[in-house]
Amino acid sequence: MRRALISDIHGNYEALQAVFADIEKRGIEEVYFLGDLVGYGPDAPACIDLVSRECKVHLLGNHDHALLSAAVGFNRVAKQAIDCQRDQMRPDGEDADKQRRWDYLSSLEERFQDGKFLHVHASPHDPIYEYVLETDAMFNHEKLKVVFDRMECIAFVGHTHVPGVMIEEPRWYGAEELHYEWEFKPGKQIINLGSVGQPRDRDPRACYVEVDGEICRWHRVEYDIDAVIEKVKAVDCLDDRNGLRLLQGR
Numbered sequence: 001m002r003r004a005l006i007s008d009i010h011g012n013y014e015a016l017q018a019v020f021a022d023i024e025k026r027g028i029e030e031v032y033f034l035g036d037l038v039g040y041g042p043d044a045p046a047c048i049d050l051v052s053r054e055c056k057v058h059l060l061g062n063h064d065h066a067l068l069s070a071a072v073g074f075n076r077v078a079k080q081a082i083d084c085q086r087d088q089m090r091p092d093g094e095d096a097d098k099q100r101r102w103d104y105l106s107s108l109e110e111r112f113q114d115g116k117f118l119h120v121h122a123s124p125h126d127p128i129y130e131y132v133l134e135t136d137a138m139f140n141h142e143k144l145k146v147v148f149d150r151m152e153c154i155a156f157v158g159h160t161h162v163p164g165v166m167i168e169e170p171r172w173y174g175a176e177e178l179h180y181e182w183e184f185k186p187g188k189q190i191i192n193l194g195s196v197g198q199p200r201d202r203d204p205r206a207c208y209v210e211v212d213g214e215i216c217r218w219h220r221v222e223y224d225i226d227a228v229i230e231k232v233k234a235v236d237c238l239d240d241r242n243g244l245r246l247l248q249g250r
């Protein structure tokens, strides 16, 4: 069994296309999407069309939820992007594509259990909004205990945009220190996919996970960041920083 897991696309169509090309090149046929199609980037509609067509599992992220309802607890730049996209994408009774995309976002699920694998956007405890952070392994043991209590075995998450593994000890391993490969261990573990469209581990390349039997691998994919920066600049209601931060991978 081989499968690709992607999340946190955030309207970055260049990164998404590059990731799908990489998945196809590796001969992986099944793709699960773990949330956050919208927010930050300039091409949310195109990303929705590609993911809704190509993926087998479709989960809800906090930005998708915020677009459908309200951006609560978001910083100013993130809220501005969501409000901008909501204005552009809200169904108007005339455009069938708008309605289809809105219906698709409204259909996204909060969790998907597949044998021993749980899939959520954020955390087994709060599948949409809670961050499982690297620093929690040092400073937030009680929080992590609650999180691990809500899962059976292995959980895949996105949300922080930082790829790696949290084990129950607790201890965090960044994907780079693992040389981008993790063999599933006995006990509980939370595996973070990293982000397709806005990595935050100081590596600007798009990131996704391949699950191959008992091994998971993170793959990094280069794409045309400058093209995305120019697109962001061309959208009046998106802050330029949404593009420029992609160069730093943060």
Ligand SMILES: [Fe+2]
Residues within 6 Å of the ligand: 008, 010, 036, 061, 063, 159, 160, 161
């Ligand atoms: Fe995200």
